[in-house]
Amino acid sequence: MxxxxxxxxxxxxxxxxxxxxxxxxxxxxxxxxxxxxxxxxxxxxxxxxxxxxxxxxxxxxxxxxxxxxxxxxxxxxxxxxxxxxxxxxxxxxxxxxxxxxxxxxxxxxxxxxxxxxxxxxxxxxxxxxxxxxxxxxxxxxxxxxxxxxxxxxxxxxxKASSTAIRQALRAGEPEAAAAILGGPWIADGPVLKGEQNGRKFGYPTANTNLGELIHPKYGVYAVKVRIDRTGDWMPGVANFGRTPTTGLRDPLLEAHIFDFVGDIYGRWMEVQMLAYLRPELMFDSLDLMVVQMGKDVIEAKRRLKAS
The missing domain is CATH 3.40.50.620 (HUPs)
Structure with a gap:
């Protein structure tokens, strides 16, 4: 009903x-x-x-x-x-x-x-x-x-509890949260138009604000992404945090979907948080940050393939 x-x-x-x-x-x-x-x-x-x-x-x-x-x-x-x-x-x-x-x-x-x-x-x-x-x-x-x-x-x-799920997510342990949930934890929200720094660096991202959803540990994750609650889950890498290298701001989830091209601003994005790769870092230069982003992509692909 x-x-x-x-x-x-x-x-x-x-x-x-x-x-x-x-x-x-x-x-x-x-x-x-x-x-x-x-x-x-x-x-x-x-x-x-x-x-x-x-x-x-x-x-x-x-x-x-x-x-x-x-x-x-x-x-x-x-x-x-x-x-x-x-x-x-x-x-x-x-x-x-x-x-x-x-x-x-x-x-x-x-x-x-x-x-x-x-x-x-x-x-x-x-x-x-x-x-x-x-x-x-x-x-x-x-x-x-x-x-x-x-x-x-x-x-x-x-004990299977919401408290244990929250503790796992805040500790950067999405696999532990998934074991209690019976499947990956999914962060979701509308795709927002951001500063488009990722595009400048060669790694365009789809960004969303988690709002009232629990904020997982700041850092980089191997993820799968789906748009508008339908279709296939697409592999990617995501950062959740305040981007200290390019300027602190409110926490944002930024997902780079591998081999994806398209305008998805305003559409609903779901992100399966599958594996925590590393904490959010402050880099001495943008060049060093971009090098690390390339390493993150390689590691995310390796972790997703292994899972």
Missing amino acids: GIFADYRGLPDSARGASIALGNFDGLHAGHKAVIAAAREAGGGAFSVATFEPPPHAYFRPMDPPFRIFRPERRNATILAEGAESVFELPFNGEMASKTDEEFVRQVLVDGLGVSHVSVGFDFRFGRGRMGHAQRLASLGRALGFGVTIVEEVQNEDE
Whole structure:
């Protein structure tokens, strides 16, 4: 049925679902286990409810960017998992002030009309995070809906978590993030018109601002790139950082696509961050920087071929 930006005023056809409830940033194995529990409880039919913006962004707006997925990618991934609907529960002062019981009665029962709710074992809700999974189960029994609590999912002896994904990306370990995600982390955004320095140096780049997406470790990466969410993934090399040699500026992702010619300004770019090659450096001259760029291309091609 699609995406709903509120829990109020829903059509009858969208209410009464078995839902998976949580933040679902990254859609790792733990999230997918919660979704699978909602699917099983709903006899194959289920929906997903999440918070928009995430509570962390509401309570700590000055923190560095932390989203693993943009909302559009999160929602598309959830729908691809088979969900009938995604409910983006608006997280604002009103939502933050609800007690755990008020949240369950007003949002889950009166709003969504849930038949069943699945959550992770560490799910918290209500004012000051007062509610927990066992409290939700107790309220569910009292108010007439079932609750499934999904236990911790391990990923190679480590908890599958969004926190672990963020830690890996900030450490320059995209392969570790991919192992938890179940596939490469993808940075995406519109292609921006930049200073065109790459073209001058013989390595034209397609640039995008990550904005609210988590900022991975500054440096050079072996990547694959896709334009407008369709077609083949094209090999390349990318730099994420502030370009200290040519003049500091806000962090930018600059992707050089091998053997590509075309005008893609304004189009949507997706970049699979596959391997970290080196940190961002300050060069004594532009000539030295260009020499290193050539080495980066060779190393990126080697790493991509090896993978």
